Amino acid sequence: MNKSKLLIISVVTLAALNIALILVLTLGHSPRPPHNMGGPKQIVIEKLHFDASQIEAYEELISVHRETIRSKEEEMRVAKESLYHSLSSNNQDKRDELIAKINIIQKNFEEIHYNHFLDIKKLCKPDQIKDYNELTNELARIFSPQKMPPKR
Known part of the structure; x- marks a missing residue:
């Protein structure tokens, strides 16, 4: 595998991880209990x-x-x-x-x-x-x- 392919795969992987982390931080922790009525x-x-x-x-x-x-x-x-x-x-x-x-x-x-x-x-x-x-x-x-x- 040449360096440019490795660099592209690395950038795409890091971008996906960043998006996943943002979603977990914004959607994963609710300040209210789940029974909130x-x-x-x-x-x-x-x-x-x-x-x-x-x-x-x-x-x-x-x-x-x-x-x-x-x-x-x-x-x-x-x-x-x-x-x-x-x-x-x-x-x-x-x-x-x-x-x-x-x-x-x-x-x-x-x-x-x-x-x-x-x-x-x-x-x-x-x-x-x-x-x-x-x-x-x-x-x-x-x-x-x-x-x-x-x-x-």
């Missing part, structure tokens, strides 16, 4: 078989929940900002106080989420409780942030 809200609605009035009440719960979470996120942002500003002062008491405050805010986040799901349970009719209990086994997976592939 329109996001967590839609998953809850479908798994619990909510009717129109339940959906309306659920949307109101979501609205209140989001507003409460936004308020806590702002509180957390301010507390963390204060903590990092305290780096220049070497004040151990202030640092400990701010870390304790951040821990309390994080605890509040978890209580807010937990109570939100108790409120969802209250929307369920007796025949939907079994579906609700099954849903609770999947909550961490459904509502946790999706892991993104590592950046290179």
Whole structure:
């Protein structure tokens, strides 16, 4: 085989490998789980078989929940900002106080989420409780942030 044929075969092979790699990187990793049915809200609605009035009440719960979470996120942002500003002062008491405050805010986040799901349970009719209990086994997976592939 002469050098020009070898060079052509090499170029074509490398081009095909590059195209395959691009396809794998763009199509191979979905940031959403394969069960994606329109996001967590839609998953809850479908798994619990909510009717129109339940959906309306659920949307109101979501609205209140989001507003409460936004308020806590702002509180957390301010507390963390204060903590990092305290780096220049070497004040151990202030640092400990701010870390304790951040821990309390994080605890509040978890209580807010937990109570939100108790409120969802209250929307369920007796025949939907079994579906609700099954849903609770999947909550961490459904509502946790999706892991993104590592950046290179």
